Amino acid sequence: DAKTTQPNSMESNEEEPVHLPCNHSTISGTDYIHWYRQLPSQGPEYVIHGLTSNVNNRMASLAIAEDRKSSTLILHRATLRDAAVYYCILRDDQTGANNLFFGTGTRLTVIP
Amino acid sequence: ETGVTQTPRHLVMGMTNKKSLKCEQHLGHNAMYWYKQSAKKPLELMFVYSLEERVENNSVPSRFSPECPNSSHLFLHLHTLQPEDSALYLCASSHPDGPNTEAFFGQGTRLTVV
Numbered sequence: 001d002a003k004t005t006q007p008n009s010m011e012s013n014e015e016e017p018v019h020l021p022c023n024h025s026t027i028s029g030t031d032y033i034h035w036y037r038q039l040p041s042q043g044p045e046y047v048i049h050g051l052t053s054n055v056n057n058r059m060a061s062l063a064i065a066e067d068r069k070s071s072t073l074i075l076h077r078a079t080l081r082d083a084a085v086y087y088c089i090l091r092d093d094q095t096g097a098n099n100l101f102f103g104t105g106t107r108l109t110v111i112p
Numbered sequence: 113e114t115g116v117t118q119t120p121r122h123l124v125m126g127m128t129n130k131k132s133l134k135c136e137q138h139l140g141h142n143a144m145y146w147y148k149q150s151a152k153k154p155l156e157l158m159f160v161y162s163l164e165e166r167v168e169n170n171s172v173p174s175r176f177s178p179e180c181p182n183s184s185h186l187f188l189h190l191h192t193l194q195p196e197d198s199a200l201y202l203c204a205s206s207h208p209d210g211p212n213t214e215a216f217f218g219q220g221t222r223l224t225v226v
Contacts, residue, residue, distance in 0.1 A: 043114070044204075100204070102157075104155070
């Protein structure tokens with residue numbers, strides 16, 4: 001399974017935009033880029049995913065580099081409820097049931 | 113509420129006990145997963161079921177025994193556990209049809225082995 005690299009932690013001020021980076025230099029052409037987040041004492045929660053084009057949904061935006069070797073999760077206005085660990089994961093169709101393998105993620109702290 | 117329900121939420125068991133964790137989803141998914149999350153460690157994929165057939169077993173000790181009687185239910189049977197097995201156990205479900213789908217996680221069972 002292709003690996004991703006994320007900073008261990010980031011801080012943001014409340015109501016400011018947050019850009020969470022992810023490097024995935026060994027990504028293959030069929031890997032989808034998924035983002036999940038895990039709030040304290042909860043299971044992971046799906047945020048967004050994409051393949052090549054930038055994606056937007058009600059939670060966030062995903063900007064994917066042209067060579068697909070990196071991506072950025074964008075939270076447009078951070079709130080205190082966005083404090084969580086954010087995981088960038090590559091999901092392919094080569095492994096059984098398209099398994100999700102989690103790394104250590106980025107712990108986002110939102111400062112009031 | 114994600115649509116994936118895990119019970120119990122908390123469990124304390126002795127090393128000689130036998131207990132089971134339960135996971136249920138009615139999302140129409142037919143892939144289900146067990147993950148283990150120990151303190152300060154990434155989530156570890158333990159077992160994967162696709163269409164009620166086990167497709168992955170990531171070198172998990174035999175004291176953990178999964179069961180998937182149908183596509184909506186997943187169990188993790190526990191026996192003679194060790195204190196180091198104390199962790200958050202998470203269940204997830206998704207469609208196995210391709211990587212262009214999302215997974216839904218339950219709230220987890222916090223297991224303490226004494």
